Amino acid sequence: MKTILKNISWRSWRVWQRNFDVYKATWKVNFIPPLLEPLLYLIAFGIGLGNLVPDVVYEGVKISYLKFIAPGLVATTIMNHGFFETTYASFVRMYFQKTYDAILSTPLMLEDVIFGEIIWGATKALMAGAIMLAIAFIWGLVSWQAGLIMLPIAFLTGLTFSSLGMCFTAIVKNIEMFNFPVFLFITPMFLFSGVFFPISSLPLWARYIAQALPLTFLVSVVRNISLGRFHQIQMLELVWLSSLALICTYLSLGLMKKRILK
Amino acid sequence: MNNLIVKAKGLSKAFGNLSAVDNIDFSVNQQECFGLLGPNGAGKTTTIKMISCFLESSSGKLEVLGKDAKTYPRFIKRNIGVCPQEDNLDPDLKVEDNLRVFARYFDIVGKVANERSEELLKFMGLLSKRKARIDELSSGMKHRLIIARSLLNKPELLILDEPTTGLDPQSRHQIWESLHKLKSEGTTILITTHYMEEASHLCDRILIMDKGKIIAEGSPKALIEKYMGEVVIEIASINQEIESFLKAKNLNYEKTQTHYFIYGNGLPNLWQEISRKFGEGSCSLRMANLEDVFLKLTGRELREL
Numbered sequence: 001m002k003t004i005l006k007n008i009s010w011r012s013w014r015v016w017q018r019n020f021d022v023y024k025a026t027w028k029v030n031f032i033p034p035l036l037e038p039l040l041y042l043i044a045f046g047i048g049l050g051n052l053v054p055d056v057v058y059e060g061v062k063i064s065y066l067k068f069i070a071p072g073l074v075a076t077t078i079m080n081h082g083f084f085e086t087t088y089a090s091f092v093r094m095y096f097q098k099t100y101d102a103i104l105s106t107p108l109m110l111e112d113v114i115f116g117e118i119i120w121g122a123t124k125a126l127m128a129g130a131i132m133l134a135i136a137f138i139w140g141l142v143s144w145q146a147g148l149i150m151l152p153i154a155f156l157t158g159l160t161f162s163s164l165g166m167c168f169t170a171i172v173k174n175i176e177m178f179n180f181p182v183f184l185f186i187t188p189m190f191l192f193s194g195v196f197f198p199i200s201s202l203p204l205w206a207r208y209i210a211q212a213l214p215l216t217f218l219v220s221v222v223r224n225i226s227l228g229r230f231h232q233i234q235m236l237e238l239v240w241l242s243s244l245a246l247i248c249t250y251l252s253l254g255l256m257k258k259r260i261l262k
Numbered sequence: 263m264n265n266l267i268v269k270a271k272g273l274s275k276a277f278g279n280l281s282a283v284d285n286i287d288f289s290v291n292q293q294e295c296f297g298l299l300g301p302n303g304a305g306k307t308t309t310i311k312m313i314s315c316f317l318e319s320s321s322g323k324l325e326v327l328g329k330d331a332k333t334y335p336r337f338i339k340r341n342i343g344v345c346p347q348e349d350n351l352d353p354d355l356k357v358e359d360n361l362r363v364f365a366r367y368f369d370i371v372g373k374v375a376n377e378r379s380e381e382l383l384k385f386m387g388l389l390s391k392r393k394a395r396i397d398e399l400s401s402g403m404k405h406r407l408i409i410a411r412s413l414l415n416k417p418e419l420l421i422l423d424e425p426t427t428g429l430d431p432q433s434r435h436q437i438w439e440s441l442h443k444l445k446s447e448g449t450t451i452l453i454t455t456h457y458m459e460e461a462s463h464l465c466d467r468i469l470i471m472d473k474g475k476i477i478a479e480g481s482p483k484a485l486i487e488k489y490m491g492e493v494v495i496e497i498a499s500i501n502q503e504i505e506s507f508l509k510a511k512n513l514n515y516e517k518t519q520t521h522y523f524i525y526g527n528g529l530p531n532l533w534q535e536i537s538r539k540f541g542e543g544s545c546s547l548r549m550a551n552l553e554d555v556f557l558k559l560t561g562r563e564l565r566e567l
Contacts, residue, residue, distance in 0.1 A: 011367075018363050022354040098350035104316055105344035105412075106367035107336045262276065262318060 004253050008113035014108060015116025016123070018099075034081065034128035038135055041073050042066070045196065058198055061227055070141040071223040072195030078131045078154050079215050082161030083186060087178050090117050090169050101147065114166060114256050118249055121162025122155050129154035146226050153225070153238070154171035157218050160241045163248035164214070170255035189215040194223075217241055265292040265328075267450045268313055272322035274474075276289050277306050282308040284474035285322065290419075295441070295451040297465035299458070299556060303566045305474040306454040307347065310423050313452065314344045327418060340368060343412030345424040349395045349404050351411070358383070358392040361411055375414075378414040382410040386440060402433030409440065420444060422453045423524050426460060438463060458552040468552075472560045482552050489558055490550035495536065497522040498544040507539070518562060526552065 023030055046066035053065040093099040098200055100113050133150060136142040168181045192206065193215035210216050217237040224234050268290040275283040283305040290296045298306045311317040313326055315335035326338045332535045352360050361379035370378060386406040391463040392398060399407065405425060412420060426434040441464060445451055455461055461468055463483045470478040478485060497504060498521055508515045508522065515524045533547040
């Protein structure tokens with residue numbers, strides 16, 4: 001434990017700065033996907049499908065379908081941007097651009113690099129989440145108070161998904177192999193974590209599986225906040241997501257050391 | 263007293279069962295240009311990666327700038343410059359941003375970083391390319407930019423892994439000149455190369471490695487004297503007649519599929535005799551060089567089969 005964590009330092013910040021510099025240089029391109037994606041989803045599912053679907057009863061509250069799925073889409077955005085940054089984007093930096101090798105010839109250690117990348121992934125999740133929340137606010141789907149509370153949660157849970165992604169980056173042989181976690185893990189989560197329908201409408205066995213998925217917890221947290229409430233169960237869900245972030249960060253550091261410093 | 267910049271004792275690195283570097287001892291003196299030569303797979307790059315604290319040794323002791331490499335990697339990395347074999351410039355950033363961002367890893371920021379970057383772009387002849395994207399640079403420019411980048415922290419030790427591989431003669435000579443200048447300013451240089459001409463030109467001292475072990479060490483001149491003698495006669499034809507002549511004369515010669523090589527001192531008379539006997543066209547006399555030493559010590563067989 002000690003040997004894996006001993007080299008993490010404030011220098012991770014330098015890696016974050018590097019990524020932020022690149023982000024700023026191409027911000028127009030970076031801005032469009034997180035802006036368009038939720039808009040398209042809201043239009044397709046909220047308006048298109050929403051006209052067919054009556055109001056939804058969620059944990060005792062009756063809300064419109066659009067209001068029901070908006071928090072789910074915020075959660076999905078956080079997951080996607082955290083996960084995809086530390087998988088595809090990090091893999092390109094590590095494998096094709098040799099950016100990690102270059103940084104390792106400076107006072108930074110591998111632990112700084114990996115930790116900086118994970119923090120950066122969470123930052124991307126936060127930024128995309130913020131854009132999504134702004135749209136939801138303008139649409140009248142989320143109050144600004146709820147939106148503000150969600151921002152730190154977006155960063156915190158962004159860490160969960162970005163550290164999870166980093167674990168896969170440490171073990172895949174080539175970039176095509178990310179198809180496995182995406183289709184076996186991210187897509188099923190998107191569909192079955194309660195984003196589009198309450199988990200309670202699943203059969204019992206499927207409900208058990210859904211209850212084990214990280215996105216289920218995040219959807220529940222975000223949706224409850226958007227309804228203006230925060231129960232003890234949401235606290236537990238956040239604790240679980242934070243613990244998962246710690247476990248995955250630790251795991252990814254160990255796996256990366258094996259991969260790069262073998 | 264000589265300050266030792268690198269001191270390795272019993273240094274080894276194993277990858278699984280493969281022993282990449284096998285119990286080597288050597289040291290690099292201050293303001294020296296030290297060359298690591300060897301065929302592919304000899305362990306040069308692994309050695310360099312241990313010195314630059316990229317890899318940890320499996321056993322043995324390694325001190326860089328007077329500090330233990332395992333205990334003080336950050337200190338060492340802060341005070342050395344590393345030019346890797348492959349291009350690892352940041353393609354997401356422009357030329358000057360590559361330097362600015364890299365300087366920041368060393369906590370060199372703001373005006374100091376900008377001045378230092380400009381100075382180094384000038385030094386490596388890249389000032390006109392400061393706003394260029396990395397993929398707009400030729401491979402010679404990329405090599406030069408990598409060297410500029412490795413100098414941002416004013417390193418005491420500069421490590422270059424095959425810095426001129428694949429470059430045109432102009433680029434190569436420009437890099438050599440820069441290295442000469444750095445050395446005269448007090449920088450210690452550790453270099454690996456496959457070009458013997460480069461090693462002879464730059465290095466004060468050379469280490470020849472093969473299969474993870476050191477097989478020869480010394481100045482280029484001393485190595486040539488020790489293993490080859492002054493001159494070499496090359497005969498570009500193979501036949502029994504020549505061979506029995508060489509055997510009868512009891513000469514130090516080597517036979518390849520197409521050539522005989524005769525090594526020794528004061529061979530001009532012999533050269534004239536051979537030319538007369540076996541035809542001038544196929545026989546030449548030249549100075550012995552480092553490549554002769556290298557091939558003699560490491561053999562002529564291809565590696566990586």
